[in-house]
Amino acid sequence: MSEEQDVKARGEVLRRFDPGTKALVIATVMLVLVVSSLLPWVGGSPGWEVLTGQSDPALKVGLLPRLFVINSTIVGLGFGALALITRRWGAAFLAGIAGVVVAFEGMIAIWSRQTSGQGGPGIGLVIAVVCMVVLAVQWMRIVWSRD
Template structure:
């Protein structure tokens, strides 16, 4: 093999390694914050969200029909589980930039969705939002901020 062939192969390997490094993130201490907030998000499912209906009942659609929970709190429960726990765990495990980006952007959307769910409960005239729903929205906001800070640190 000639010197030019070896040099070309080395450059190709170096470029491939550089692309792989750019695809990865290192959350550092933020990983601990994210994991802790994800744990609090799980605990939120055990707290009341609307009236006396707890989060997992809202998520599964098993809340008392008399509470008239509506679509928005349930949609927030589903999406906060998918984005907050699913995307978050996937991003922490794989440490891929694109998954962290999706977790951050989707987290922002779900946070606004949660704020609209709180507003819908406050204006419904029925049972208002409880501590679990409010805390879950705060958790999603913290997760979104943490993921976006990690993503922006790579830019």
């Protein structure tokens, strides 16, 4: 193998990652994130109703829980699946950084429900935030383990 081919091969290896057992943890947490959308998020309204805008208007869901459900779906499921399928370091970095942002967004969504006077957050919202925190940590562990 020539020196140029060797450098090119090393560059390809550096752009990819092997998640190992973290892939199973990530896939399981992504499944729990999907299941959390079936549980109550705001009042009696499940996460999928908040996502699609079909929740009862009397619940006054607000912007933050709706923004969180949209972003957790895009980042937690979309970016996560993209990173697991492609095994590209850049996709893992994007999933990790975006996951951190969405996890904080979820914490603010919980806070907004607690201070709204309309009733606190549902169990599905809390589980979804925990899922986003776990996903963010797992993706950042993969990113930091880059050799």
